Amino acid sequence: MNTDDRALPVRGAEDILGIAADWCAAGETVAIATVIQSWGSSPRPAGSRMALTKTGKMEGSVSGGCIEGAVADAALEVMDTGTAQVLTYGVTDESAWAVGLACGGQVSVLVEKLT
Amino acid sequence: MIYAHLLRLRQAAAEREPVTYAVRLADGASFVLPDQAAPPAINQAGADALEADRIGVVEIDGESWFIEARNPAPRLVVVGAVHIAQALAPLAVTAGFDVTVIDPRTGFAAPERFPGVRIDTAWPDEALAALQPDARTAIVTLTHDPKLDDPALISALRSDAFYVGALGSSRTHAKRLDRLRALGFDDAAFSRIAAPVGLDIGARTAPEIAISVIAEIVGARRGKRRERGA
Numbered sequence: 423m424n425t426d427d428r429a430l431p432v433r434g435a436e437d438i439l440g441i442a443a444d445w446c447a448a449g450e451t452v453a454i455a456t457v458i459q460s461w462g463s464s465p466r467p468a469g470s471r472m473a474l475t476k477t478g479k480m481e482g483s484v485s486g487g488c489i490e491g492a493v494a495d496a497a498l499e500v501m502d503t504g505t506a507q508v509l510t511y512g513v514t515d516e517s518a519w520a521v522g523l524a525c526g527g528q529v530s531v532l533v534e535k536l537t
Numbered sequence: 538m539i540y541a542h543l544l545r546l547r548q549a550a551a552e553r554e555p556v557t558y559a560v561r562l563a564d565g566a567s568f569v570l571p572d573q574a575a576p577p578a579i580n581q582a583g584a585d586a587l588e589a590d591r592i593g594v595v596e597i598d599g600e601s602w603f604i605e606a607r608n609p610a611p612r613l614v615v616v617g618a619v620h621i622a623q624a625l626a627p628l629a630v631t632a633g634f635d636v637t638v639i640d641p642r643t644g645f646a647a648p649e650r651f652p653g654v655r656i657d658t659a660w661p662d663e664a665l666a667a668l669q670p671d672a673r674t675a676i677v678t679l680t681h682d683p684k685l686d687d688p689a690l691i692s693a694l695r696s697d698a699f700y701v702g703a704l705g706s707s708r709t710h711a712k713r714l715d716r717l718r719a720l721g722f723d724d725a726a727f728s729r730i731a732a733p734v735g736l737d738i739g740a741r742t743a744p745e746i747a748i749s750v751i752a753e754i755v756g757a758r759r760g761k762r763r764e765r766g767a
Contacts, residue, residue, distance in 0.1 A: 436633050439543055439546055439547055440547060442538075442543060443543055443544065443547060446540060454538050456603070456605075458562075458593070458603040459593055467592070468592040468593050468605075469592040469605055505565070506560070506562075506564075506565030508562050532560060532562065532603055534538045534560070534565060535538075536538050536540060536543060537538075537539055537540060
């Protein structure tokens with residue numbers, strides 16, 4: 423087989439771990455948020471990821487843009503303490519409206535520091 | 538997430554090795570499975586998740602674990618390093634496919650025409666034999682040349698590929714089916730071929746055709762196979 427091994431895989435839009443690895447290699451403090459469960463009309467399935475840095479970089483998503491801000495706040499805390507957190511946002515939860523999960527879905531997000 | 542785990546997950550993805558990422562939600566303890574150091578029940582949960590291709594929270598011995606099956610990425614094999622392939626390859630990569638473009642015509646299969654995409658300049662039947670298409674593989678032929686498309690389609694129809702598409706007009710396709718019928722393929726095999734290729738969105742340009750093709754492949758992967766007329 424005449425394969426051109428010079429070709430490196432182009433990064434898919436879902437390769438958030440690759441982005442996190444690059445940031446970490448560049449010396450950034452990194453947190454990774456992962457959808458671990460979703461219900462109803464939540465737009466992003468379990469396994470969806472977002473990577474964030476202490477310096478404010480952000481790639482990927484854990485919702486349609488509704489809870490990313492709140493997750494980013496939690497991620498800053500996780501990057502400080504090193505302790506993972508599970509955040510749950512849902513239509514029955516008043517905080518969901520506060521952060522704007524208007525889709526009527528419910529989502530649980532694991533936030534881990536990359537160490 | 539431990540950096541070593543992140544590297545292990547990326548390595549597994551690159552080598553198409555199925556693994557599971559497991560996190561105990563109570564304290565963030567984690568494993569990349571299979572792992573001899575992990576409790577048997579956790580390894581079993583990882584194996585079950587891979588089998589079902591499932592991602593979610595599982596209760597194991599009274600504790601909640603996030604269990605993430607990470608099966609190898611679906612593959613797209615494009616036969617014909619033509620203009621439409623140049624538009625299709627990056628769309629497929631963005632959608633998470635592991636893309637290989639096959640074309641023995643090295644003028645077409647020039648690396649600079651396909652940045653970042655694997656190129657194979659073997660004949661399509663040899664290249665496909667090496668790639669061993671499975672149920673997570675889509676194959677689309679784009680050369681318009683029976684010398685190249687036919688051997689590829691023959692290999693594709695003998696494989697478990699979840700999608701087989703062939704570019705060409707209805708007339709071209711009818712002639713193609715006559716040739717394949719002479720080789721012993723029947724209507725059941727022909728019903729697997731998406732032709733004319735792609736969703737009918739009135740595509741005209743190469744990028745538009747590429748969009749219609751990737752949309753059809755995503756639909757096939759997600760169980761939304763289009764009904765085709767006879």
